[in-house]
Amino acid sequence: MNARIVSTGSYVPENVLTNHDLEKMVETTDEWIIERTGIKERRIASPHQATSDLAYEAATKALKNANLTADDLDLIVVATVTPDMLTPSCGCVLQMKLGATHAVAFDINGACTGFIYALSIAEKFIRTGASRRALVVGAEILSRFTDWTDRTTCVLLADGAGAVILEPSEKDEGIRIIDIFSDGTMWDFIHMPAGGSKIPVTEDAIKQRLNFIKMRGNETFKVAVKTLEEIVETTLKKGGITSSQLGLLIPHQANIRIIQAMAKRLELSMEKVKINIQKYGNTSSASIPIALDEAVREGRLKQGDYVMLAAFGAGLTWGSALIKW
Numbered sequence: 001m002n003a004r005i006v007s008t009g010s011y012v013p014e015n016v017l018t019n020h021d022l023e024k025m026v027e028t029t030d031e032w033i034i035e036r037t038g039i040k041e042r043r044i045a046s047p048h049q050a051t052s053d054l055a056y057e058a059a060t061k062a063l064k065n066a067n068l069t070a071d072d073l074d075l076i077v078v079a080t081v082t083p084d085m086l087t088p089s090c091g092c093v094l095q096m097k098l099g100a101t102h103a104v105a106f107d108i109n110g111a112c113t114g115f116i117y118a119l120s121i122a123e124k125f126i127r128t129g130a131s132r133r134a135l136v137v138g139a140e141i142l143s144r145f146t147d148w149t150d151r152t153t154c155v156l157l158a159d160g161a162g163a164v165i166l167e168p169s170e171k172d173e174g175i176r177i178i179d180i181f182s183d184g185t186m187w188d189f190i191h192m193p194a195g196g197s198k199i200p201v202t203e204d205a206i207k208q209r210l211n212f213i214k215m216r217g218n219e220t221f222k223v224a225v226k227t228l229e230e231i232v233e234t235t236l237k238k239g240g241i242t243s244s245q246l247g248l249l250i251p252h253q254a255n256i257r258i259i260q261a262m263a264k265r266l267e268l269s270m271e272k273v274k275i276n277i278q279k280y281g282n283t284s285s286a287s288i289p290i291a292l293d294e295a296v297r298e299g300r301l302k303q304g305d306y307v308m309l310a311a312f313g314a315g316l317t318w319g320s321a322l323i324k325w
Helices: 019-023 030-037 051-065 090-098 111-128 184-189 203-207 217-239 256-265 284-297
Strands: 002-011 015-018 041-044 075-079 104-108 134-141 159-169 174-182 246-251 306-313 317-324
Touching (some): 002 284, 019 030, 051 134, 051 159, 051 284, 075 090, 111 284, 134 284, 159 284, 217 246, 217 256, 217 317, 246 256, 246 284, 284 306
Parallel strands (some): 075 104
Antiparallel strands (some): 002 159, 015 041, 174 317, 306 317
């Protein structure tokens, strides 16, 4: 039994933060940000919004697009590094807001690879028959954990949510292969020091600005390009196809230079790569499902197309998914 994506949905907050806005906040320029990252603007959640609110909007769109109700769900997996609170899970809060009383719900923290991690879990539930209909969501409000005085990170991070619904299928379609990996020896490349059991959020931690996301950009860039190329090639080989047979590559939207370098190494035309980083910035686990939903609405996916999802994030984590649409 295969697991296939039957619908998608996404949501981004209304508030737009442009590069020109950032010029007034930190020492940077619109030209520098575009050249280094490809980002022109990003969306920022309103003060009253929590991550579960963004997840709810994306999930309700996915349900509507599948002509389903929350009662039809039996599994909810939310990928996020920015839950409403440490406990309970964002998944349980989302379950409550949706009224999905028949679904088991939980979170997964795979950072920017989180959506692929969550997709992998839901796919196994479908394949084994433990689930008949699963909702997978990637949702983040990274702006709450961004140091707006640190120009190396504040130009990148943003908020949003994307969702997909999975169902079983006996046809030659759906998720073919998912590969996920991690390497904790590079945990400090991207991390948020305070907020957990090791360093609680104290007055001293706040003074040291340890409650914000930290990133070693140059080191992360080098590892990301090499790792993403390797993981995509590995997954393609397992699937028995080449990069030229891909209908669309949907990479995590972290940096346009990473995406371009990966496409070049794979000898893949940029016309076959979905890019929306210029509009939304880096939304971590929400990045791929937002881009996937956009691609669906743009008509860029046809039945029978091979679609590759690929992501790299804190942990370090990385993964890819080959899907026959």
